[in-house]
Amino acid sequence: MAQNHSTPPVMPTTTSSELVQAQAELWCHTFAYLRSMALQSVIKIGIPTAIHRCGGAASLSDLQLALPAVPPSKWPRLLRLMKLLVVSGIFREDEAGVYCLTPVSRLLFTVLATSPFHFQASQRLPEWLKVEDDDAAAAETPFVMAHGARFFAYTARDLEFGALFNESMGADSRFVAEIFVRECGEVLAGVATLVDVGGARLLELPQAAANMPADGMVEFVVGDMMEFIPPADVVLLKFVLHNWSDQDCVRILKRSKEAVSTREPKGKVMIIDAVAGSAPSKEASEAQLLMDVCMMLLTTGEERDEERWHRLFLNAGFSRYNINPIFGSRSLIEVFP
Ligand SMILES: C[S@@+](CC[C@H](N)C(=O)[O-])C[C@H]1O[C@@H](n2cnc3c(N)ncnc32)[C@H](O)[C@@H]1O
Structure with missing residues (x-):
């Protein structure tokens, strides 16, 4: 009499080096948003503008002079953000520790101005994905869920947001x-x-x-x-x-x-x-x-x-x-x- 044995699936063997590589990749995906946040922070603090005013290249002491609002104790922390942004190609650091703008940082103002609003909307994405399309207008987009209005209605309602948005669009148009x-x-x-x-x-x-x-x-x-x-x-x-x-x-x-x-x-x-x-x-x-x-x-x-x-x-x-x-x-x- 034939017996029906089900064979357990053969698990592909993952080597240690594949596992270690996979974990590094997972960290990169998990923390990818920190790149945007680091960039957002250095823009708000004024680093790209300060480098630009120094002719496109600035030493640490140039930056400290240009940005007195950053206390001495915070400069080592700020430089850790810069290290990440150098590796990401946003800035370049030469052998003498001078920070330079790159083609990417020369375009910085074209995209990032409205990103906190995007970020808040993105946090509603999993919830939005569970709502039927023809359900409430309140869930038309994750942005509507987060901010209570359609995107272009919001630019009229929140004048600061509207101005930031128009400014970044204007910069993109010049590009x-x-x-x-x-x-x-x-x-x-x-x-x-x-x-x-x-x-x-x-x-x-x-x-x-x-x-x-x-x-x-x-x-x-x-x-x-x-x-x-x-x-x-x-x-x-x-x-x-x-x-x-x-x-x-x-x-x-x-x-x-x-x-x-x-x-x-x-x-x-x-x-x-x-x-x-x-x-x-x-x-x-x-x-x-x-x-x-x-x-x-x-x-x-x-x-x-x-x-x-x-x-x-x-x-x-x-x-x-x-x-x-x-x-x-x-x-x-x-x-x-
Ligand atoms: C993504 S922006 C693009 C702006 C510009 N074309 C650019 O690329 O820099 C879209 C623009 O469409 C405008 N807009 C939205 N709805 C509109 C409508 N019904 N009639 C005219 N303009 C509208 C918005 O105010 C916004 O400025």
Whole structure:
């Protein structure tokens, strides 16, 4: 008579060195947030600004002179944070112990200003993942759960937060503009008018447009891009569509198409956003994945791959598009009516 013996599964043998390596990797994942926190702290204390004012390189005594608010007893602790940030590539320390800015620290102000708000939202993620999508509006995003309002309503409600957010977006726009002019300024040849939608520049919600100076070249329009976008040769949507669901994106794209259709043949929509899965380096690819999770925390949007973008363009009635991956993790996407 046949007997049914169940054989115990064979456990793969893990060597000591694999275990030790695994534990080190686990520590790195567990404490990864401390890198952001260390960076946040040194920015608030003024280290990058102090190094910048010393011409991009500062010794410990330069820093102590520039930052008298840090008591002598705390400098050894602060230097421990700097050690972590040097290993992470944020700063460089030369053989003489002089701290230097790196290409990464030169861009510091483009991203971090709002991170405590992101962090509080991220702590609600496990709870949010257990709520059905169509349940209470109070759980639309982890950000709503943490702060009681949608992200762009919160920028209107908390003026300090709104100002910080607009400041970091402005810094990112200066970065993008520099690369844009260097790499593909010709795509704006012959363009006389451009609407920077949701750019705190030409068409914006009241809280973002309120503090903008008028200089004769630029006109600020308060309006809702879901309803109407002023006609122009180019509608620019930089870092906008990844904030919104597919349904909202199609609505914004339809308004954009109406705005540029009057200017054919030169009228077009220019999108600056990630095309997921097309990043040129491991860092750029990880940056896209992190930004995707960030969008999940803060908004109903996400980072989309080319197939998803293509579908949005078709649904909004566009005929063709062109992708130029010039910003590393982000691309310039031109869309034509
Ligand atoms: C992520 S920010 C991008 C800002 C800017 N384009 C940039 O890249 O620096 C999105 C912007 O969209 C604006 N916004 C949100 N909802 C909007 C709406 N319904 N109409 C117009 N602008 C809106 C926000 O105020 C915010 O400034």
